[in-house]
Amino acid sequence: MQQTQSCVVMAAGEYYDEPIALHEGDILIAADGGLDHARQAELEPDYVIGDFDSAQESERTVAAENDHVLVLPPQKDDPDLLSALKFGWSLGYRTFHIYGALGGRIDHTISALQITALVAQRGGTAILHGNRQHITALCDGSLTFEATDLTAITKHEPAYVSVFAHSDVAHDVTETGLKYGLEHAELSNQQVNGLSNELLNATSATVSVNEGTLLITYPAGIADPEHHVSHEFEGNLGDLDFSISAALRVH
Known part of the structure:
Protein backbone atom coordinates (compact mmCIF):
# COMPACT_ATOMS: atom_id res chain seq x y z
CA MET A 1 0.00 0.00 0.00
CA GLN A 2 1.38 3.40 -0.96
CA GLN A 3 2.03 5.59 2.07
CA THR A 4 -0.03 8.78 2.11
CA GLN A 5 1.50 11.86 3.66
CA SER A 6 -0.26 12.54 6.93
CA CYS A 7 -0.68 15.17 9.57
CA VAL A 8 0.09 13.54 12.91
CA VAL A 9 -1.53 15.31 15.87
CA MET A 10 -0.61 14.77 19.51
CA ALA A 11 -3.33 15.78 22.00
CA ALA A 12 -3.30 15.88 25.79
CA GLY A 13 -5.12 12.62 26.60
CA GLU A 14 -4.09 8.98 27.07
CA TYR A 15 -1.44 7.30 24.90
CA TYR A 16 -1.52 3.62 25.96
CA ASP A 17 2.17 3.12 25.10
CA GLU A 18 1.47 3.05 21.36
CA PRO A 19 4.51 4.42 19.49
CA ILE A 20 3.97 7.53 17.39
CA ALA A 21 4.25 6.50 13.75
CA LEU A 22 5.88 9.16 11.57
CA HIS A 23 6.74 8.63 7.91
CA GLU A 24 8.63 10.72 5.38
CA GLY A 25 6.57 13.73 4.37
CA ASP A 26 4.41 13.69 7.52
CA ILE A 27 4.16 16.71 9.79
CA LEU A 28 3.73 16.62 13.55
CA ILE A 29 1.45 19.08 15.34
CA ALA A 30 1.24 19.23 19.13
CA ALA A 31 -2.15 20.43 20.35
CA ASP A 32 -1.72 22.20 23.67
CA GLY A 33 -0.80 19.58 26.32
CA GLY A 34 0.24 17.24 23.52
CA LEU A 35 3.50 19.17 23.57
CA ASP A 36 4.40 17.56 26.89
CA HIS A 37 3.75 14.10 25.44
CA ALA A 38 5.87 14.96 22.40
CA ARG A 39 8.77 15.97 24.61
CA GLN A 40 8.42 12.79 26.65
CA ALA A 41 8.62 10.81 23.42
CA GLU A 42 11.67 12.89 22.38
CA LEU A 43 9.81 14.28 19.38
CA GLU A 44 10.01 17.87 18.19
CA PRO A 45 6.72 19.07 16.68
CA ASP A 46 6.74 21.02 13.43
CA TYR A 47 3.95 23.18 14.85
CA VAL A 48 2.49 23.82 18.30
CA ILE A 49 -1.05 25.16 18.63
CA GLY A 50 -3.37 25.79 21.56
CA ASP A 51 -4.25 28.01 24.47
CA PHE A 52 -1.76 26.09 26.67
CA ASP A 53 -4.20 25.65 29.53
CA SER A 54 -3.20 21.97 29.82
CA ALA A 55 0.48 22.18 28.87
CA GLN A 56 3.03 22.23 31.68
CA GLU A 57 5.25 24.74 29.92
CA SER A 58 4.38 28.40 29.78
CA GLU A 59 3.45 30.11 26.53
CA ARG A 60 6.60 32.24 26.77
CA THR A 61 8.87 29.21 27.10
CA VAL A 62 7.17 27.38 24.24
CA ALA A 63 7.32 30.40 21.95
CA ALA A 64 11.00 30.95 22.74
CA GLU A 65 11.88 27.35 21.82
CA ASN A 66 9.79 26.99 18.66
CA ASP A 67 9.21 29.45 15.86
CA HIS A 68 6.11 27.60 14.71
CA VAL A 69 3.81 28.33 17.64
CA LEU A 70 0.24 29.58 17.40
CA VAL A 71 -1.21 30.72 20.72
CA LEU A 72 -5.01 30.73 20.86
CA PRO A 73 -7.21 32.49 23.43
CA PRO A 74 -8.66 30.24 26.15
CA GLN A 75 -12.20 31.48 25.43
CA LYS A 76 -13.17 30.23 21.97
CA ASP A 77 -15.63 27.81 20.40
CA ASP A 78 -13.15 25.25 19.05
CA PRO A 79 -11.21 22.78 21.20
CA ASP A 80 -7.46 22.77 20.59
CA LEU A 81 -7.67 19.45 18.73
CA LEU A 82 -10.02 20.87 16.12
CA SER A 83 -7.78 23.94 15.82
CA ALA A 84 -4.81 21.67 15.10
CA LEU A 85 -6.76 19.80 12.41
CA LYS A 86 -7.94 23.05 10.85
CA PHE A 87 -4.36 24.22 10.68
CA GLY A 88 -3.18 20.92 9.18
CA TRP A 89 -6.00 21.08 6.62
CA SER A 90 -4.94 24.62 5.65
CA LEU A 91 -1.49 23.20 4.86
CA GLY A 92 -3.05 20.74 2.42
CA TYR A 93 -3.19 17.58 4.54
CA ARG A 94 -6.29 15.39 4.28
CA THR A 95 -5.19 12.37 6.33
CA PHE A 96 -4.84 12.82 10.10
CA HIS A 97 -3.48 10.39 12.68
CA ILE A 98 -4.51 11.57 16.14
CA TYR A 99 -2.90 10.38 19.37
CA GLY A 100 -3.98 11.29 22.90
CA ALA A 101 -7.61 12.12 22.07
CA LEU A 102 -9.17 9.04 23.69
CA GLY A 103 -9.39 8.09 27.35
CA GLY A 104 -9.34 10.50 30.25
CA ARG A 105 -12.25 12.95 30.24
CA ILE A 106 -15.25 11.44 28.48
CA ASP A 107 -16.36 14.82 27.14
CA HIS A 108 -13.04 15.18 25.29
CA THR A 109 -13.47 11.67 23.87
CA ILE A 110 -16.96 12.51 22.58
CA SER A 111 -15.58 15.72 21.09
CA ALA A 112 -12.84 13.75 19.30
CA LEU A 113 -15.43 11.40 17.80
CA GLN A 114 -17.46 14.37 16.55
CA ILE A 115 -14.36 15.90 15.01
CA THR A 116 -13.45 12.63 13.30
CA ALA A 117 -16.90 12.57 11.68
CA LEU A 118 -16.52 16.20 10.61
CA VAL A 119 -13.27 15.40 8.78
CA ALA A 120 -14.98 12.53 6.94
CA GLN A 121 -17.90 14.78 5.97
CA ARG A 122 -15.39 17.09 4.28
CA GLY A 123 -13.75 14.26 2.35
CA GLY A 124 -10.76 13.70 4.63
CA THR A 125 -9.68 10.81 6.84
CA ALA A 126 -9.04 11.03 10.58
CA ILE A 127 -7.88 8.05 12.65
CA LEU A 128 -7.97 8.12 16.45
CA HIS A 129 -5.35 5.93 18.16
CA GLY A 130 -6.57 4.40 21.42
CA ASN A 131 -6.16 1.40 23.70
CA ARG A 132 -5.41 -1.35 21.15
CA GLN A 133 -8.17 0.11 18.99
CA HIS A 134 -8.36 2.68 16.23
CA ILE A 135 -11.44 4.71 15.36
CA THR A 136 -12.19 6.34 12.03
CA ALA A 137 -15.22 7.80 10.27
CA LEU A 138 -16.60 7.11 6.81
CA CYS A 139 -18.97 9.30 4.83
CA ASP A 140 -20.53 8.33 1.47
CA GLY A 141 -17.91 5.79 0.49
CA SER A 142 -16.16 2.61 1.52
CA LEU A 143 -13.16 1.39 3.43
CA THR A 144 -11.35 -1.86 2.78
CA PHE A 145 -9.22 -3.91 5.16
CA GLU A 146 -6.51 -5.90 3.43
CA ALA A 147 -6.21 -9.62 4.09
CA THR A 148 -4.01 -10.12 7.16
CA ASP A 149 -2.68 -12.99 9.24
CA LEU A 150 -4.42 -12.03 12.47
CA THR A 151 -3.00 -14.73 14.75
CA ALA A 152 0.14 -12.82 15.69
CA ILE A 153 -1.68 -9.50 16.04
CA THR A 154 -4.75 -10.35 18.09
CA LYS A 155 -3.17 -13.17 20.15
CA HIS A 156 -6.11 -15.43 19.34
CA GLU A 157 -8.67 -12.87 20.49
CA PRO A 158 -11.37 -11.79 18.02
CA ALA A 159 -10.36 -8.92 15.75
CA TYR A 160 -13.42 -6.79 16.39
CA VAL A 161 -14.77 -4.28 13.89
CA SER A 162 -17.75 -2.22 15.09
CA VAL A 163 -19.83 0.06 12.90
CA PHE A 164 -22.10 2.80 14.26
CA ALA A 165 -24.23 5.40 12.50
CA HIS A 166 -23.07 8.90 13.38
CA SER A 167 -25.60 10.66 11.16
CA ASP A 168 -29.29 10.37 12.04
CA VAL A 169 -29.61 7.67 9.38
CA ALA A 170 -26.93 5.88 7.35
CA HIS A 171 -28.42 4.49 4.13
CA ASP A 172 -27.37 1.39 2.21
CA VAL A 173 -24.72 0.05 4.60
CA THR A 174 -22.97 -3.11 3.42
CA GLU A 175 -20.32 -5.20 5.20
CA THR A 176 -18.52 -7.99 3.32
CA GLY A 177 -15.65 -10.27 4.32
CA LEU A 178 -16.53 -10.03 8.02
CA LYS A 179 -17.92 -12.81 10.23
CA TYR A 180 -21.41 -11.32 9.94
CA GLY A 181 -22.39 -9.98 6.53
CA LEU A 182 -24.67 -7.01 6.04
CA GLU A 183 -26.34 -6.04 2.78
CA HIS A 184 -27.94 -2.70 1.94
CA ALA A 185 -29.02 -2.04 5.51
CA GLU A 186 -30.19 1.18 7.12
CA LEU A 187 -28.61 2.14 10.43
CA SER A 188 -29.60 4.97 12.74
CA ASN A 189 -27.71 6.70 15.53
CA GLN A 190 -30.23 5.25 17.99
CA GLN A 191 -29.21 1.68 17.16
CA VAL A 192 -26.18 -0.32 18.28
CA ASN A 193 -26.62 -3.35 16.04
CA GLY A 194 -23.22 -2.81 14.41
CA LEU A 195 -21.33 -3.74 17.58
CA SER A 196 -18.63 -6.45 17.64
CA ASN A 197 -18.41 -7.83 14.13
CA GLU A 198 -15.13 -9.63 13.43
CA LEU A 199 -12.40 -9.67 10.80
CA LEU A 200 -11.69 -13.11 9.40
CA ASN A 201 -8.13 -14.40 9.21
CA ALA A 202 -6.40 -13.81 5.87
CA THR A 203 -9.58 -12.34 4.38
CA SER A 204 -10.09 -8.83 3.03
CA ALA A 205 -13.18 -6.99 4.25
CA THR A 206 -15.12 -3.92 3.15
CA VAL A 207 -17.55 -1.58 4.89
CA SER A 208 -19.50 0.83 2.68
CA PRO A 219 -7.85 -3.37 15.99
CA ALA A 220 -4.55 -1.57 16.26
CA GLY A 221 -1.70 -3.49 14.69
CA ILE A 222 -3.37 -4.18 11.35
CA ALA A 223 -2.88 -1.94 8.33
CA ASP A 224 -5.21 1.03 8.28
CA PRO A 225 -8.05 0.45 5.81
CA GLU A 226 -8.09 2.18 2.45
CA HIS A 227 -10.73 4.88 2.23
CA HIS A 228 -12.64 5.51 -0.99
CA VAL A 229 -15.25 8.23 -1.46
CA SER A 230 -18.14 8.04 -3.90
CA HIS A 231 -18.22 11.72 -4.88
CA GLU A 232 -16.40 15.02 -4.53
CA PHE A 233 -16.87 16.79 -1.20
CA LEU A 240 -9.23 29.03 12.99
CA ASP A 241 -11.45 30.28 15.77
CA PHE A 242 -10.27 33.07 18.06
CA SER A 243 -13.51 33.96 19.85
CA ILE A 244 -16.74 32.58 21.28
CA SER A 245 -20.08 32.63 19.51
CA ALA A 246 -22.28 35.66 20.01
CA ALA A 247 -25.02 33.38 21.36
CA LEU A 248 -22.84 32.29 24.28
CA ARG A 249 -22.75 34.24 27.51
CA VAL A 250 -19.68 34.32 29.72
CA HIS A 251 -20.34 34.93 33.42
Missing part, protein backbone atom coordinates in the same frame (compact mmCIF):
# COMPACT_ATOMS: atom_id res chain seq x y z
CA VAL A 209 -22.26 3.40 3.07
CA ASN A 210 -24.08 5.02 0.18
CA GLU A 211 -25.34 8.03 2.12
CA GLY A 212 -24.49 8.99 5.68
CA THR A 213 -21.64 8.93 8.17
CA LEU A 214 -20.35 5.92 10.10
CA LEU A 215 -17.97 5.62 13.04
CA ILE A 216 -15.87 2.47 12.75
CA THR A 217 -13.53 0.83 15.26
CA TYR A 218 -10.90 -1.77 14.35
CA GLU A 234 -17.29 20.51 -0.68
CA GLY A 235 -16.13 22.78 2.10
CA ASN A 236 -13.32 22.53 4.60
CA LEU A 237 -12.92 22.39 8.36
CA GLY A 238 -13.34 26.15 8.64
CA ASP A 239 -11.11 28.99 9.72
